[in-house]
Amino acid sequence: MSSMLDHLKSELMKEELKALFKEAYELGIQDSKKQYKYPLLLTKKDLAEIFQVKEATVNKIVGRRGFPKARFVSARYPRDEVFKWMEENSV
Known part of the structure; x- marks a missing residue:
């Protein structure tokens, strides 16, 4: 049993x-x-969609110290690093 x-x-x-x-x-x-x-390199329009904010707010976000930026193309942001940054900087 x-x-x-x-x-x-x-x-x-x-x-x-x-x-x-x-x-x-x-x-x-x-x-x-x-x-x-999303593509490997994000635009501000992509970031606005991801963060669900207006592009003016995106400008503030990308201006923050430590926000990942592409070194070889201006105004582009590496997708995987952006998502990693989001995880590390979220409460």
């Missing part, structure tokens, strides 16, 4: 973990679709 109960608990846990992993995977896919739909 105890062995059967342990087996049922094990199966239940396996199914719960499977559902949890599937949900985490799907959320990861959604997150990457949001990020990777």
Whole structure:
């Protein structure tokens, strides 16, 4: 009886973990679709869409110390570094 109960608990846990992993995977896919739909170098228009603000606010954001900027093209911002910056500078 105890062995059967342990087996049922094990199966239940396996199914719960499977559902949890599937949900985490799907959320990861959604997150990457949001990020990777943008080009490698972002424009201020892209940033306005990402931050959901007007371009005047984008000008303030990109003027902040430490905000990632492309070194070889003016007014372009490296996508992956921008998303990393967002994570590191969000509360």
